[in-house]
Amino acid sequence: xxxxxxxxxxxxxxxxxxxxxxxxxxxxxxxxxxxxxxxxxxxxxxxxxxxxxxxxxxxxxxxxxxxxxxxxxxxxxxxxxxxxxxxxxxxxxxxxxxxxxxxxxxxxxxxxxxxxxxxxxxxxxxxxxxxxxxxxxxxxxxxxxxxxxxxxxxxxxxxxxxxxxxxxxxxxxxxxxxxxxxxxxxxxxxxxxxxxxxxxxxxxxxxxxxxxxxxxxxxxxxxxxxxxxxxxxxxxxxxxxxxxxxxxxxxxxxxxxxxxxxxxxxxxxxxxxxxxxxxxxxxxxxxxxxxxxxxxxxxxxxxxxxxxxxxxxxxxxxxxxx
Numbered sequence: 001x002x003x004x005x006x007x008x009x010x011x012x013x014x015x016x017x018x019x020x021x022x023x024x025x026x027x028x029x030x031x032x033x034x035x036x037x038x039x040x041x042x043x044x045x046x047x048x049x050x051x052x053x054x055x056x057x058x059x060x061x062x063x064x065x066x067x068x069x070x071x072x073x074x075x076x077x078x079x080x081x082x083x084x085x086x087x088x089x090x091x092x093x094x095x096x097x098x099x100x101x102x103x104x105x106x107x108x109x110x111x112x113x114x115x116x117x118x119x120x121x122x123x124x125x126x127x128x129x130x131x132x133x134x135x136x137x138x139x140x141x142x143x144x145x146x147x148x149x150x151x152x153x154x155x156x157x158x159x160x161x162x163x164x165x166x167x168x169x170x171x172x173x174x175x176x177x178x179x180x181x182x183x184x185x186x187x188x189x190x191x192x193x194x195x196x197x198x199x200x201x202x203x204x205x206x207x208x209x210x211x212x213x214x215x216x217x218x219x220x221x222x223x224x225x226x227x228x229x230x231x232x233x234x235x236x237x238x239x240x241x242x243x244x245x246x247x248x249x250x251x252x253x254x255x256x257x258x259x260x261x262x263x264x265x266x267x268x269x270x271x272x273x274x275x276x277x278x279x280x281x282x283x284x285x286x287x288x289x290x291x292x293x294x295x296x297x298x299x300x301x302x303x304x305x306x307x308x309x310x311x312x313x314x315x316x317x318x319x320x321x322x
Contacts, residue, residue, distance in 0.1 A: 013265060014308040015073070016272060017058055018281060019046045020298030026060060026071060027297055031265065031306070034283075034295050038076040042069040048135075048261075048303040050093040050102065052117060055307045059102055059115075061090040068093070068104060070120050073307065080120050086111050092135035096142035101161055103145050105133040112136075112147060112156075114163045126163050130154055134176055135219075139202055140184030146202070148175040148189060155189060157205050169205035171198045177219035177262075181227055186244055188229050190217035197231055199244060209247045213240040219261055223268035223286060230271050230284070232259040239273055241289055253289050255282040261304035274301040 015037065016029040024046060028038040043062025051058045051073070060069040066087050070080040088108025095102050095117065102115040106125075112133060113125045131151025138145045138160070145158040153173055157166040173193025180187045180202060187200040190213070197217060199209040214233025217240065222229045227245040237257055241250040256275025259282070264271045270292070271284040281301060283293040 012309050013267075014055070014306060016263070016281070017049050017051060017303075017305045017307060018274065018297050018301050019049050019060060019261075019303035020301050021045050021047065021276075022299035024062075025298055026058070026069075028073065028076070029295065032270075034293070039298075040071060040076055040078065042071070042078060043067045043081070046303060047091055048093050049305045050095050051305050051307045052095055053097060053099045055310050057117070058305065058307070059093050059095070059104075060303070061093055061104065063089050063091065066090065066108075068115070082115065082120060082122070084113070084122055084125070086125060087113065092133070092147065094136050094138045094145065096138050096160065097140070098142055101142075103136050103138060103158070103160070103163075105136050105147055107132050107134055112158065112163060114161060123161075124163050126165060128156055128165060128168075130156055130168055135178045137178045137180050137187065139180050139187075140182060144184075144202065146178060146180070146187050146200075146205075148178045150174055150176055150192075153193075155187070155200065155205060167205060169200070169207075171200065171205075171207055172196065172210070177217065177231070179220040179222045179229065181222050181244060182224050188220050188222065188231075188242070188244060190220050190231055192216045192218055192234075195233075197229070197240075197242065199247070211242055211247065211249060213249075214238045214252060218259070221262040221264050221271060223264050223271075224266055225268040228268070228286065230262050230264070230273075232262050232273055234258050234260065234276075239271075239284065251289050253284060253291065255284075255291060256280050256294070260302040263304045263306045265306050266308045272304055272306065274304050276300050276302055 130149035177190035256278030
């Protein structure tokens with residue numbers, strides 16, 4: 001029997017969800033063993049995945065099917081497929097911290113959707129004047145969200161759950177990837193057309209700083225316990241590491257070919273990068289910023305999410321009789 005220290009080291013931290021665009025599948029891996037637990041068929045050309053905070057469900061945007069798959073992660077299968085006449089090329093997805101709502105972008109119809117997570121129905125949608133609404137991030141507190149508009153070089157600020165557009169802010173050339181710091185103060189946007197990120201004030205949308213990245217920055221993730229941002233650069237096959245607080249580039253780490261989706265674990269000790277043309281996921285150690293492992297996955301992995309392990313509820317101790 002292994003000792004307690006060894007048991008702790010090998011205990012599951014949660015699950016890593018990886019979408020394979022050309023296999024039309026969602027792969028589920030245990031972390032840190034990286035054993036593949038399931039391969040789940042979803043819709044055609046799945047791009048992004050978001051999980052509910054309780055880890056029970058995941059949502060997958062299927063670009064070619066014009067649908068969103070609802071995946072029961074315990075059962076390991078799609079339990080519902082969401083469709084709408086106005087859902088054209090669905091892409092970005094994010095769940096509010098309370099787990100009640102999913103925000104989704106519809107790139108082809110210039111619409112944004114709010115979905116009821118408990119019932120898996122569309123509550124409301126809104127038309128945006130901006131072109132190619134692509135990625136979305138819900139800010140801390142769940143009352144605001146930001147959407148990148150690739151074709152309009154802008155970010156849309158939304159009020160939730162009303163799904164009301166507050167303003168559109170011009171940020172730079174080709175904004176696509178987006179993430180927010182855990183304190184909800186700053187939003188980091190990847191500007192693929194200028195090889196930069198813009199750091200925005202989350203309240204006003206004002207651009208506070210710009211930092212250089214590699215070539216064609218495409219996705220952003222921020223560690224939950226610090227102000228470290230990771231930016232995947234599709235054309236230079238690397239990841240730029242940024243200190244958001246100090247407004248500086250810390251280092252650049254080579255990964256696989258055409259990296260895309262980025263996620264981190266809740267402890268902020270590892271990041272996971274999908275390498276589209278290598279059919280792998282790079283596991284990046286933090287703060288060492290070295291590739292510690294490479295996981296083989298399916299064809300053209302892109303969307304990725306981390307689902308923390310749920311703690312089992314503690315049993316109530318029986319009362320002693322006096």
